[in-house]
Amino acid sequence: MEARIGIRNTKSVIFKGIIVFFAFLITLPLIIILLYIIKQGAGQVNWHFLTNVPAPVGEAGGGISNALLGSFIMVLIASVIAIPVGMMAGIYLSENPKTKLAYYSGLCVDILQGVPSIVVGIVVYFWIVKPLGTFSALSGSVALSIMMLPIVIRSTEQTLRLLPASLKEAALSLGVPYHRVILKVIVPCGFAGILSGIMLSIARIIGETAPLLFTAFGNPYLSTSVTKPMESLPHLIFTYATSPYDDWHNLAWGASFILLMFVLVLNIITKLLTRKWKVQL
Amino acid sequence: MFVKENPKFVENKRLKLSNSQLKWETIFRRILIAMSVLLVLIILGVLATLILESLQSIKSLGIGFLWGKVWDPVSNVYGAYPFLVGTLLTSFIALIISVPFSYAIAIYLGEYNPKGWLSDLLKNAIELIAAVPSIIYGFWGLFVLVPIVRTFEMKIGVAPYGIGVFSSSLILAVMIIPYAASLGITLIRMVPSPLKEGAYALGATRFEVIRSVIMPYTRSGLFAGVLLSLGRALGETMAVTMLIGNTSAVANTIKDAIFGPGNTMASVIANEFTEADHTQYLSALIELGLVLFFVTVIINLIGKRIITRFTNE
């Protein structure tokens, strides 16, 4: 009996060892990748890098200003589209969970979350690029906003669902109309959760390349025109990384470093936000 | 009364305000409904566009498209088989590699060490893996992973391409670990304490409790997590496009299929969409997109349904 227990205990210890090993092993590739990007890319970043467009082949120097501006503009437009639509849909879903529309709409949110980003890109190509006759920042923004929607909707819905019903009742009983109850009481009380959902969705789309391949396309020059092609950070990385030129590879490393930093900072801010601004209920 | 104005005047102002507020209430409710309807319209629109634009290919190639082994745009021959193989190979190899890691993380953070600084560190690391954009995985993979794989291939005696299905599967494996892992953590934490305590009281070791109580309890949920990881893998484009070598021919042997170049549905669309100069070509590519859409959506929905059923019990 003693021996049996001994064997079983040993098995348990070995098992734990295997689990711990595998669990922490996965941090290895993460660390290697992060360190490599930082090593290759941090050195590229200087004022010149951030304020100039890429140099033609053969010329040294150049920068990623077109991609920086492009990403900024397209993320901005995508947010302007996706945030109101996403919040309104999220509010509807949390306020009317038992209706047929809520069921089908919720189903579509789930479907949208699973649609590959390249498919969104193709579809927006036919919706906007073809009719307009040109690649454009607008089509890129629309594609990105479609990808933002599921995240904004679900986080809004889940945040609002957690709020107690008594909050709404108190406001309604004072003679406050429904839209003001939602916009001035419910949404502000859920602000932290909704904002973190928005920030997560932004962190997601600044790194998306596939939806932009056939919509915003890319542009070697600095551009602010919504109806012309526009460069973006991930697209620049793709183009220049797969090119045969070392100079362009360097640009891509620098851009990767910047992109990585943006994503990291957004994620950290989101974490701090949810921790600090949780409204005490 | 508090306010200094004539009370009747205040009453009338209030009544007028309430009347206009009623109107805005209705408008607001209608906007909420409209936004939810918009979502349905988007999905229907995506589906409609995909079907419409691939109609030509569907009509002319029929169902044989799915097992057509040749993809030759120059001769106007289109068959999806090479890409189905590429997609399934990369996804399943990635799954097989990633699942042990996902489960290990889920068991460690769900059962062994759910709280504390080490656990937070690991959790943040997992979230970080999911946050890194796929283009960066692809870029790193191209410059670091591929040479390593090339050396490895030389050692085991296959053609040392470096790029190919194998490298793509490796990078994909890393990318999809967080999906099954985070779901697994939530599920394992949901196992009721009384269940575990009962087993411990009978003298079970930690390993035995995990094996005989936790695993069976969470089995369907963990399977759903695997499905979600699979759904993610199937739709992944950029990292795979950069590492897979973009060959549309079907390999002769399994060894070549795994260690040689290939293409997935997503990567061939990414590579050839802008080159498609005639409608037959474009239509065939869109049809691939349609297949990809259905496959990923169905797998994701099944996974989500299992999860809601599990969390509602």
Next chain:
Amino acid sequence: MESTIVKAENYNSYFGDNHVVKDVNISINKNEVIAVMGPSGCGKTTFLRGINRMHELIPNATSKGKILLDGENVYDMNAIYVRSKIGMVFQRPNPFPNLSIYENVVAGYLLNGLKISKADKDVIVEKSLTSAALWKEVKDSLHKKGTFLSGGQQQRLCIARAIAMQPELILFDEPTSALDPISTSSVEALFHELKTNYTLIIVTHNMQQAARVSDRTAFFYMGELVEFDDTKKMFTNPADQRTQNYITGRFS
């Protein structure tokens, strides 16, 4: 007489097909404190919520009949307007967590975008908090959020918030059932002070509370208004056998 403030005429409430409040006829006078009591599920809360049209906010909730406020049927009036004219205090204190104490008191104005001068607001805040017996305790922390207040204090804040809207009628839905005994007695003492300026209708599942605070008491049973009379008479010599059973604790 002209001192009637609320009158229900053949009032019925439904949740879908469920007939929850059956044919209630009741007349309440100004500056009375009315207790509404009865066992769980008797319809007393549903009836209360019918008065300020909160009942219809629940999906599938409907009603028939009239409820007259100062002679006008509230169901013919603008619902938002009705709710602004009638104050309500709920079972669980629910001050708005994102607003300060000051802002909570004038929330009825703030949230509606009604513009009042700072001077007027200050007056409203002080008067309402004083009427709710809370002014002394919070006057130095008006601009803090109300989350540090005790349950009893939060409930009095909610009462102040209702009073600030200058209603004639204030409805209370089991206002002390979530409070400890000390807070409960401070709120009950408040009822006595409030009746000089307001009419109070208090739903309670606590018989002793009904006996303590009210002028007249209404007894509901299975959706019907069984008896409505002077509180003293109701508790010493009830007219209906069901009332007698309830008071003696045959069911609760």
